[in-house]
Amino acid sequence: MCAALLAQKSNETKDDKLQAATEFFNAGDWETASELAYSILETLDPKSEEAGDMYFLLARIFNDKVESTLAQEHAEKAERCFKAVNQQSKRAEALVELGRSYTAQNKYGQAVGNTPDAAFPLALQLFLQSNNLEKAAPVAVETGDVRMNIGASEEAALSYTQALDLLQQMQLNDQIPLVRAKLIDAFLDQGDDESAQELIEKNKRVSLDSASIILSLIQEAEIAAMNNQTAKKQALIQQAERTLVLLPIQKEKQALWLRISSLFQSENDYKNALRTQRLAQESAQEYAAIEKKETLLDIEGKYAARFELKEKEAALNESELREKTQRHRVWFLSLLSILGVLFTGFILFALKRIRQSNVQLKKQQDQIQIQNTQLQESNTELDKLNKKIVEEMSAREAIESTSLGKDKFLATMSHEMRTPMNAIVGLTHVLFQENPRDDQKEHLRTIQFNANTLSVLMNDVLDHSKIEAGKLSFNSLDFGLHHLLNDVYDAYKIEAKSNNSKLSLQIDGSIPKRINGDPTRLNQILSNFISNSIQAEKSTSIDVTNALVSNSDREFEIEFSILDNRSIEAHNTLKQLLETDVQVNSDTYKNHGSDMLGLALAKRLIELKNGSLRIARNTNNQTSIQFRLPFKAAQPETVQVAHFDSQKLNHLLGGKKILLVEDNTINQIVVKKILTECDATITIAKDGLEALEIIAHNNFDCILMDIQMPNMDGYRATAEIRRLHDKRKKSIPIIALTASAFVSEQEKARLFGMNDHIAKPFSPEELLEKVANQFQ
Numbered sequence: 204m205c206a207a208l209l210a211q212k213s214n215e216t217k218d219d220k221l222q223a224a225t226e227f228f229n230a231g232d233w234e235t236a237s238e239l240a241y242s243i244l245e246t247l248d249p250k251s252e253e254a255g256d257m258y259f260l261l262a263r264i265f266n267d268k269v270e271s272t273l274a275q276e277h278a279e280k281a282e283r284c285f286k287a288v289n290q291q292s293k294r295a296e297a298l299v300e301l302g303r304s305y306t307a308q309n310k311y312g313q314a315v316g317n318t319p320d321a322a323f324p325l326a327l328q329l330f331l332q333s334n335n336l337e338k339a340a341p342v343a344v345e346t347g348d349v350r351m352n353i354g355a356s357e358e359a360a361l362s363y364t365q366a367l368d369l370l371q372q373m374q375l376n377d378q379i380p381l382v383r384a385k386l387i388d389a390f391l392d393q394g395d396d397e398s399a400q401e402l403i404e405k406n407k408r409v410s411l412d413s414a415s416i417i418l419s420l421i422q423e424a425e426i427a428a429m430n431n432q433t434a435k436k437q438a439l440i441q442q443a444e445r446t447l448v449l450l451p452i453q454k455e456k457q458a459l460w461l462r463i464s465s466l467f468q469s470e471n472d473y474k475n476a477l478r479t480q481r482l483a484q485e486s487a488q489e490y491a492a493i494e495k496k497e498t499l500l501d502i503e504g505k506y507a508a509r510f511e512l513k514e515k516e517a518a519l520n521e522s523e524l525r526e527k528t529q530r531h532r533v534w535f536l537s538l539l540s541i542l543g544v545l546f547t548g549f550i551l552f553a554l555k556r557i558r559q560s561n562v563q564l565k566k567q568q569d570q571i572q573i574q575n576t577q578l579q580e581s582n583t584e585l586d587k588l589n590k591k592i593v594e595e596m597s598a599r600e601a602i603e604s605t606s607l608g609k610d611k612f613l614a615t616m617s618h619e620m621r622t623p624m625n626a627i628v629g630l631t632h633v634l635f636q637e638n639p640r641d642d643q644k645e646h647l648r649t650i651q652f653n654a655n656t657l658s659v660l661m662n663d664v665l666d667h668s669k670i671e672a673g674k675l676s677f678n679s680l681d682f683g684l685h686h687l688l689n690d691v692y693d694a695y696k697i698e699a700k701s702n703n704s705k706l707s708l709q710i711d712g713s714i715p716k717r718i719n720g721d722p723t724r725l726n727q728i729l730s731n732f733i734s735n736s737i738q739a740e741k742s743t744s745i746d747v748t749n750a751l752v753s754n755s756d757r758e759f760e761i762e763f764s765i766l767d768n769r770s771i772e773a774h775n776t777l778k779q780l781l782e783t784d785v786q787v788n789s790d791t792y793k794n795h796g797s798d799m800l801g802l803a804l805a806k807r808l809i810e811l812k813n814g815s816l817r818i819a820r821n822t823n824n825q826t827s828i829q830f831r832l833p834f835k836a837a838q839p840e841t842v843q844v845a846h847f848d849s850q851k852l853n854h855l856l857g858g859k860k861i862l863l864v865e866d867n868t869i870n871q872i873v874v875k876k877i878l879t880e881c882d883a884t885i886t887i888a889k890d891g892l893e894a895l896e897i898i899a900h901n902n903f904d905c906i907l908m909d910i911q912m913p914n915m916d917g918y919r920a921t922a923e924i925r926r927l928h929d930k931r932k933k934s935i936p937i938i939a940l941t942a943s944a945f946v947s948e949q950e951k952a953r954l955f956g957m958n959d960h961i962a963k964p965f966s967p968e969e970l971l972e973k974v975a976n977q978f979q
Contacts, residue, residue, distance in 0.1 A: 228260060249280075249284075396426040420440075425466065682722040763831075862906045948960070
């Protein structure tokens with residue numbers, strides 16, 4: 204409290220005063236803390252970071268005093284200040300206080316809603332962006348608690364799951380059981396007793412305190428009640444009661460008694476329900492008495508500290524007064540001595556001194572005039588600077604808004620393009636199966652190839668956007684390199700032939716057949732370079748080779764080469780594009796062709812993988828595109844990848860009843876045609892509501908669920924199916940069909956209870972194998 208005393212003096216810094224106000228707040232002296240905070244605010248720029256600190260402290264004070272409206276007002280001001288000075292961590296803390304004020308006012312949509320500016324989710328996002336996991340985990344838990352209180356148990360389960368992931372990353376194992384217990388309650392509220400039981404078993408395997416053990420017993424009893432296991436439920440309740448009686452008085456004891464009472468009420472056992480209600484009241488009274496005693500002790504200590512503070516302040520004031528009086532006495536005596544010595548000559552020199560004073564006064568006035576002019580100039584410059592800062596902030600906000608709009612536009616366009624693309628790929632397959640003429644087969648292969656090319660182009664656009672946003676990620680998968688190279692060769696040999704070019708492939712036999720890396724990104728790089736070579740010159744030879752450059756037990760580097768006969772002008776253009784930093788803009792497309800995006804993407808992917816790229820001209824005047832990438836050794840194969848021939852597919856899918864939930868008519872035709880060829884029976888629903896109605900009166904072996912549909916989307920429909928009482932229907936395998944290009948959709952589908960995921964456009968082989976896997 205010494206800092207609090209010093210901070211009230213005029214010569215102390217703003218940091219000292221802020222520390223003092225915080226000490227008063229921590230001591231429970233809200234009135235003094237708020238008075239000191241308001242006095243500091245009067246001296247600050249209301250848009251500065253220091254003002255944000257004061258607003259944040261006042262928001263905490265008013266939240267503790269349950270004055271939610273004032274807390275909201277100051278939290279909003281604090282958040283604006285921290286956002287203006289780009290203090291993301293402090294901004295996140297202010298958003299947490301803002302969310303608490305919203306919750307106290309029942310403004311749950313503004314606190315935990317699904318909008319981008321909802322307080323708790325935005326705070327969590329900012330903490331994660333700054334890698335502040337210690338503060339992100341409690342915010343995720345608090346978000347789940349608010350969502351549970353308003354009955355949004357599914358969203359609460361997602362928040363608790365995210366909190367568990369963060370705690371596991373930080374290895375805070377002592378906090379995991381408590382969050383896991385909250386997640387159990389969320390699953391119980393959804394009627395998902397299987398998931399709840401699985402988490403209860405995990406909690407029972409770790410060392411818990413007595414209250415946590417009792418909570419696990421009660422949760423198991425609630426599951427037994429849901430499944431009509433009366434004997435098991437009674438045994439668990441008896442065990443929980445015996446342990447709860449021995450539990451020392453604490454805050455959780457009343458809540459545990461009330462949950463036991465609710466179990467008795469659900470079975471119409473009102474006698475035991477009343478008995479446990481009384482035990483809950485007794486526990487609350489005992490805890491209130493203890494808390495009251497501790498509160499009185501805190502109040503006594505607070506006033507003792509304040510009394511001690513006043514004594515120190517009085518002593519300090521008295522000491523300062525004595526020092527000031529002594530200084531005045533010395534000054535007065537010195538002045539009298541000087542006047543006594545100079546009194547005799549004062550009259551003689553009085554006129555001269557007056558004249559000198561007038562001259563000095565005139566100089567001072569001139570100097571003051573000059574300073575006033577300089578001050579006016581400084582104020583003018585300051586106004587210009589402030590205007591420039593405001594313009595820069597507006598421009599930055601406009602850029603951020605444009606970037607967000609671009610991301611939304613790309614996501615929407617991806618969905619809109621992938622849906623018809625899936626229809627083109629599917630209908631091409633259907634036409635292949637209907638015995639077309641040889642000349643029609645050639646046209647169909649052309650359609651199929653160009654559809655695949657367009658899919659690659661869509662992925663290039665999206666990946667380039669992710670690179671700009673810093674969101675592109677790489678997978679680490681075991682895959683067959685020889686198989687991938689042959690697939691790329693097969694994909695482009697037709698295009699090379701149509702361009703009067705010859706495409707060849709040579710594979711280094713020393714390279715392992717299976718390696719670990721990202722096959723999708725390698726496919727993109729090779730495809731973009733080979734496509735560029737084919738388009739560079741007609742009637743040319745294109746050779747694709749690879750070689751093992753370095754090798755160790757677990758890591759090695761592979762060099763890939765694409766050799767073509769392009770002209771020296773085309774060679775220089777390619778070298779300029781790939782070995783210098785060229786911005787991809789409209790002029791670049793105009794001057795260098797539409798494949799510039801693919802080349803820029805390939806170059807950036809190599810850089811992000813810590814690889815190297817070189818463009819050279821050999822003695823035969825051929826252009827050589829050489830790039831090296833690091834890979835790891837693949838794990839030994841223990842399980843063969845499932846592959847189904849037509850006979851096995853007919854055996855697995857024949858007679859199976861499959862429900863297709865899809866609102867696009869063409870996609871309905873394509874999927875039905877593909878599956879009926881394997882003797883499966885297909886039923887179609889155009890949205891989630893119609894699917895639920897059909898499931899209520901029929902049994903199915905598998906469900907293909909589109910995600911984006913009118914009336915009820917695929918996520919909501921899956922959640923409703925997983926909540927059905929019929930165990931056979933609630934456990935039907937569900938495969939998601941989505942046109943989204945983002946990996947987060949796969950994780951979201953898993954969280955909502957889907958068994959697998961197929962991204963549009965998909966090949967018939969992928970569809971058949973995904974469905975067949977459900978019956979293995």
